[in-house]
Amino acid sequence: MNIMWCSSRPALICLKRQLPQCTPPQPGSLILPAFRINFRTVSTMSEKMQHDTILYGGGVSSCSWRVRAAMAIKNIEYKHVILSTKAPDEATLKKLQEINPLRQIPALYIDGNTLTQSVAIMEYLEETRPEPAIYPKHPLNRAQVRQVVELINSGIQPLQNPTVAQRYSSDEAKQKEWQVYWIEKGLTALEKILEKTSGKYCVGDEVTAADCALAPQIFAARRFGADINKFPLAVGIYNNLLEVEAFRQSHPFNQADAPDDKRGQIV
Amino acid sequence: MNIMWCSSRPALICLKRQLPQCTPPQPGSLILPAFRINFRTVSTMSEKMQHDTILYGGGVSSCSWRVRAAMAIKNIEYKHVILSTKAPDEATLKKLQEINPLRQIPALYIDGNTLTQSVAIMEYLEETRPEPAIYPKHPLNRAQVRQVVELINSGIQPLQNPTVAQRYSSDEAKQKEWQVYWIEKGLTALEKILEKTSGKYCVGDEVTAADCALAPQIFAARRFGADINKFPLAVGIYNNLLEVEAFRQSHPFNQADAPDDKRGQIV
8 A cells, every 4th residue: 555655646756855856876875775765755745645735725716726727737636625705614714714824715735834826836836746747848938838827827817806806896897897808908918928839738739837827717707708709829728728637627617616507517 | 258258157057058957977978078069059148148138127117126136136137128117219119019019018038038027037037047046945935935926926016006006096096095905905915924934035034036026015015105114024124135235236216217316215
C-alpha cells in the first residue's frame, strides 16, 4: 500500500521537492540509501497530503474554477468544500475563518499551509508539482501565458464581480450593463492578444494556466449576459477546452452546488 | 569593449539562459569551446538589449512604477518613454500602437518582444535576469509574495483606476468615495496578510516583487485620499522602501513628468 502511494503522482513530486535542483551527486554519494530515505519520507508526506488538501471554493466562482482546473490537470486529489457565496452556513464560515481570516475563496489548504489568490495558487502548484506542466518552458511563452492570466484576473474579473456591480448600482439592469461593459472591453483586448499567441488553446497547442483563466471567464461572460459571439478566438478555445477531461471534471455544472436543471451539462 | 559587455549583468544572464538547466556535463563534453560560442552570442545579444529595451509607462501609473522598481533592483538599463495618461501626443500614441496594439501602459520592449501586464513583466525579468532576485527561493514564500502582488493587482488597483471611477460617476466627489472605499477594503485585507508574512518588507527582510506592488499602492492610496494611517504595517514597509535606492530612483517624483513642485521629493 505504501509502495502504491510512493508511485503516485503527488508522491513523486514530493520526492522531487526534496532533491536540491541542479546539484549533481557529489563524489562519494550513496545514491541508493538516499533514495530509500526519500521514499519513506515521501510515503508519509503523500498520506498527509491525501488527507489534508482542502479546497474551499464555489461552483460558479471564476477564481475557484481556475484552481479546480489546475488541480485536475495535475491530478491532485483534494477534499472540496463548496461555499455558496450567497448564504454559507455559520459552521462553514467558521471553518473558513480559521483557514483564511480574509474569508475569501478560493482558499487552498495544502502542504500544511493555506494559500489564497488563484494565480498565486496556480504558480505554487506548478512549482511544487511540475508535471503535467501548466506553464510553458520558454520565458517568452511563460510571459504570454501570464499576460492572458493577468488581463483576465486584473482587467476583467474584478470589474465583473457581483459585489462591485452591486456597489455601482442597486438596479439589476444597471449592474448587468456595468458587467457587460467591462467584460466586452476586456475580451476585445484579449482577442487581440490571442491573435498572436493562440493555437488550439490560448498559447499554442498545449493547455496552460491561461486556459485555466479563460474557461471561467467565457462561462462568466455568458452568465452575465455579454455577447460572446463577438470574440470568436476566445470562444473557439473555450469549446476546445470543453473537450479536455480536466475542464469537464472541474466545470461548474459538475460540482455539488450545480443547479438541478443544469447538472452535468458541459456548456 | 565586447569583453566588457560579456561581463555585465545582462550578458551573464543571457549566458545562463542558453545553458540547459539541471544537466551536468556529459562524458566527453568540450567545456571551453561551448563557453566560447556562448560568449560570442551573448555579446551580440547584450548589445541589442542595451539599445532596444524601452519602457513605455507613466510616472504616477502604479503598474508602471512596479516595473520601474523591478528594473531598478535588477540594474537593467532602458530607454524610458513616458506617456502622459491625460494627453499623449499623436506621434507617441502611434509609436505605442506599433509596440502594443492594446495601447496599454506599461509596455516593455525587451529581447525583441513586447510584454504587457506588470506582473507578467516582473516574472519575465526574474526568469531571464535572476539576480538580484525579486522572488524568494522557497515555493511557500514565493506564494506569499504572489498573494500580496495579486491582492493589490486584482483586488485594489483595477477598482481604484480613474477610468473605472469615472464610469461609476461623473461627480468627482463620488469618484473619490468609490476609490477610497475599494482601497481601504483592500488594504484592510492586505494588513492581515502582512501580519503573517512581513519583516522589514512585505515578505521577510528581503525586497521582493510584493514590495514593487506595495510601494505604488500606498503612494496611490494617499494620492486618492485614503487614510493610510489605518494601515501601519503597510505604511511602515513603504517607509522602509523609500530608503532603498531602487525605489528612490523609480519613484514617480523622480520621473521626467513629475510636477515641478514635487520633483525630487521622495515621500
